[in-house]
Amino acid sequence: MPEWLIEHGIGETRAALIDGDTILEARILPDGELIAGTVLRARLVARMPERGQGIVAWAGGEALIAPLPAGVTQGAETLVEITRPAISEPGKPKRARVRPARPDAHEGAGDADLPDATILRHTDADRLEAAGWSELLEEAATGQIAFPGGALDIALTPAMTLIDIDGTLAPSTLSIAGAKAAARAIRRLDITGSIGIDLPGTDKAARTAAADAIDALLPQPFERTAVNGFGFVQIVRPRRRRSIPEIVAMDGALSHARALLRRAERSPGIGERVLTAHPAVIAAIEGHPAWTAALQQRIGASIALRPDPALAISAGHVQARHA
Structure with missing residues (x-):
């Protein structure tokens, strides 16, 4: 049975609905993030x-x-x-x-829309990673998601989040398979607001089947148009917070810094931890002294930060002084 898991990490809270070894739905709430209702x-x-x-x-x-x-x-x-x-x-x-605000309103945070869940500590087995947390962050950062016979290309634009579908399947088959993959990705990556899906041009029966697939896989509430003759369908989901692609792709250094801290607090070994990463990621960590203090408290050891301009922004790593 699917189960919600929550981590109160350094700099952010993470939530994921896990079914076996698959993340069905995920959310990231950076500390201090404004959400609807605040x-x-x-x-x-x-x-x-x-x-x-x-x-x-x-x-x-x-x-x-x-x-x-x-x-x-x-x-x-x-x-x-x-x-x-x-x-x-x-x-x-x-x-x-x-x-x-309403006349009777009081200052305070809005509803983070976090479900009742099992709380994971950094000392627990890493169930999020076992279900593909790093892969989910990679999907959010690159916008590239493969599925059997095709792939999604997710792009953030000022007007909406656009999802393009391409692949080697016959157009009608690809349209339906792509619609299913897009609906799953929208849920997994917490994509809200206005969303456009560009399906391969296909016949009316396939357009109807693609729309039915979206309705079956994407939880309410949402509204959508019919799939038009050009294969385009628009979906609108209530927008309460930034999507994971917006957090990861648009706020890259901070996002990768928090992900590196997550790895560091779960790193094996004894003694000082050396965090090596792109200079922008190291600068992001240095800009938040409370993050390094929290990490040292959690692991019971000092940390050292080492910038390496040769590393990609997502390629940071952690090394214990004594493995």
Whole structure:
């Protein structure tokens, strides 16, 4: 029977729904991540009454607010509720979106949507890795996911997450197999918001079967269009947090730094641990002293950080002083 597992890691919380040796669904919540439902106090720094919008700011962030809060003048503070987190995109980062909080609202974090689950400690057997956690992070970073007879190419765009399907199967067969693989990937990688799937051009029966496959494999709630004659279908899922591809691909150094710390706290051996990684990853760790302090506390040993520009950003490794 599928089982939810949760790790409260260094710098992030991880959750995965495991069925045997397969991750069906996963989530990553970096520490301090704004999620939908979070209520905080912010200052209205700009008004755009012609659009019914404004900009609010707080220590460490800002957001687009709509509608404008009634009776709040520019420069005044007000309580707001996050409706969408900030999304990092190349050259065009998207601000978080908020709305005026309810009159009875209190400041605090929103619902992280983490299920009741078995809590894993770093000293427990690594059940996430046994189910393919590293492979899942690689899929998120590269956007490349293979399935029998074909492959998915997942691309993040300002408008939506796009999934292209290609392969060697006959078009109708590839369309259905690709739709199944795309639905599984959307669930596994926690992809939400607007999603477009480009299926191979095919006949009406195959388009219907592909749509039925999506409905069967992707849990509600979501909305979708019919598959049009060009093989394109759009899906919209509620957006409460960043997807794993957005976290891993758009925030690469920090994401790989946290993944390296995860490996370090599970590394065998005795004595000092030497973490060797790309300079950007080492800089990300050095920029968070609390992370290194937490790692030293968990493993009961000192750590050393060693930058190596010859390494790929994902190729960091850990070595104990005494194996």
